[in-house]
């Protein structure tokens with residue numbers, strides 16, 4: 001079968017769904033690989049490098065989509081009027097698409113795809129079980145977003161992160177407060193510590209305390225007894241009493257620290273509003289907030305999704321394209337996640353995929369099978 005990788009058409013998207021290194025791995029599974037000319041350019045992968053790895057370079061999106069059996073993409077299919085491209089229309093009957101889809105937020109797209117009588121696997125729907133960790137693209141992208149959040153913060157901040165004693169005087173280390181210690185939060189802790197900042201972190205799930213400490217950061221507790229772990233180990237919505245105590249703690253931290261990085265999310269809910277306008281007003285001028293929850297509504301009341309704004313002397317960064325801002329790294333990890341999925345789909349290494357709905361991981365990721373919407377999957381069996 002031919003795996004086709006088109007150039008992403010979403011405005012500003014720099015990632016690409018495969019790399020020359022992964023092309024070689026896909027070929028070892030028996031697939032042929034086609035790449036749209038220029039698909040990797042923004043992530044610094046040339047047509048020549050793909051060709052040397054054994055891929056065929058195809059000149060146009062139309063030719064790529066029509067000649068491929070399986071399409072690997074980053075972003076969910078889109079319509080792009082300026083390019084006169086509708087990616088759903090390009091996907092022909094019987095073909096398979098693998099990309100981010102977000103089926104819960106994109107019901108119209110799901111209906112359009114199902115009407116094309118295709119099969120769709122959503123990388124955002126891969127079950128987060130141990131066996132599937134190597135194809136967990138959500139974690140790959142969250143890791144990059146957490147790292148890049150620190151880079152963006154240091155860029156907007158007017159001082160060193162590390163303390164220094166120089167001939168021109170003593171420089172105190174920056175203080176960084178990280179809210180939400182999932183994959184992105186842990187990555188942000190690592191990056192901020194690496195730059196020499198004093199790092200503190202907080203989360204409603206108490207089990208992350210040891211992870212925070214093991215990375216050399218301080219875990220800041222909320223002075224209120226409530227278990228924050230909900231279904232599947234994810235966060236739950238906290239009680240009003242807890243939220244009040246949490247706001248008091250955040251207020252104190254906001255006045256003390258230089259940088260706040262927020263990553264707090266609750267599956268299926270809007271992002272909790274944790275940093276109020278009043279807290280921002282009480283931060284030191286020149287402080288920075290990076291809100292990784294911007295796309296889900298933001299953890300800070302003053303975040304503008306997709307933009308960096310200055311409010312009360314504080315820079316509030318709400319970029320929603322952090323993985324794309326590290327396009328080469330993101331493409332490498334995402335391409336590897338897709339290769340690992342390909343291994344699961346092609347156990348015989350014969351270049352033919354089997355979308356086996358008896359397999360827990362494949363079942364979870366498959367959101368449309370031969371034109372039938374199969375999302376959401378049935379809840380896992382409790383034995």
Ligand code: NAD
Pocket residue numbers: 127128129130132133136139142179180181182183184185202203204205233234235236238263264265266267272274
């Ligand atoms: P996430 O992006 O859903 O949320 C980020 C963090 O925000 C979480 O740690 C959450 O507890 C925290 N949070 C939510 N509301 C908050 C609030 N009001 N105040 C402070 N913090 C708040 O998290 P994630 O990165 O997807 O990870 C969530 C869990 O899933 C973790 O336990 C992680 O280890 C686990 N996980 C498992 C796998 C796997 O087994 N394959 C992969 C990835 C993550």
